[in-house]
Amino acid sequence: MSADLIHPSAVIESGAQIDPSARIGPFCVIGADVKIGPDVELKSHVVVTGDTQVGAGTVIFSFAVIGEVPQDLKFKGETSALVIGKRNRIREHVTMNGGTEGGGGVTRIGDDGLFMAGCHIAHDAHIGDRVIVVNSAAIAGHCVLEDDVIVGGLSGIHQFVRIGRGAIIGAVTMVTNDVIPYGLVQAPRGELDGLNLVGLKRRGVARSDITALRAAFQMLAQGDGTFHDRAERLGNETESAYVREIVAFVLGDSDRSFLTPR
CATH class of the missing domain: 2.160.10.10 (Hexapeptide repeat proteins)
Incomplete structure (x- = not known):
């Protein structure tokens, strides 16, 4: 030294x-x-x-x-x-x-x-x-926070929670369940309220991939079956690497359930 x-x-x-x-x-x-x-x-x-x-x-x-x-x-x-x-x-x-x-x-x-x-x-x-x-x-x-995650001020992430790549957690938010990649979480008790579109655009993600992500989010929110079922079906239908990343995250091992779209 x-x-x-x-x-x-x-x-x-x-x-x-x-x-x-x-x-x-x-x-x-x-x-x-x-x-x-x-x-x-x-x-x-x-x-x-x-x-x-x-x-x-x-x-x-x-x-x-x-x-x-x-x-x-x-x-x-x-x-x-x-x-x-x-x-x-x-x-x-x-x-x-x-x-x-x-x-x-x-x-x-x-x-x-x-x-x-x-x-x-x-x-x-x-x-x-x-x-x-x-x-x-x-x-x-x-906890596991994947790459490019943002956690807002005064927020708390519960033990064993996973937050997927590129997700953003709003300020003053308590997160008690896993968050999908590129998710947008806000409200005091942590609700999955959409996608981190601003972050995706800033990273230069192609419009076609953003469109695919938006469609995937709607399917996860409103499709038939359980959240897990929808993710499995989505994995069989998509060609987007970004959507497949969400599917892999949902189907992976976890000690907690997921925040699901409102």
Whole structure:
């Protein structure tokens, strides 16, 4: 590590691995089992502890606590890890906890995420790439957020919930069931209210695929049979890769039911 890039007030326990290009600001505390990658920056008063890896180019802002033990009464001190990918922005007062034995022991954060002030990522959560978690939102234990998900401010995601790729959760929303890819969820008790059309258009998704997604949503909302039956039938009828992604998500393994279209 380069002493020139580490503030003299920082406390770094013996055994910590810090890349020479990393910048460690005033009053940061880094535990013995932490690995800090290239070009990482810790602003000031940041705590990184436990078996935690921080990927290249990630910036962690003041008063964040990263890698502490899970907030789970079943946790008995077993191996608990947190793996954070590259180029994440982790803002003030964010908390991210390590995993538990019952959840595989690892909490994973992908690349290029933005975790705004005061949000929480609980034990054993798996967060994809380019995810945005807005101020004071909470992601409970064992959740899966796929790539390009946005979770609005002051929202809560119940444990074991899966949120499919490209979905958006509105502000002040409680989500207790799985959300299909590209879904739009809003209202205090989380209702599936449509598709994230704005996000699809911003990513340059072809008009034909958006049309197919809209038709698929209508079929899921109003077709015959159960939600699962409609998804199976949809999988046999569609040629759109985006629609097939929704079908695969619905037919996949889950510990929870789905938010279904109103």
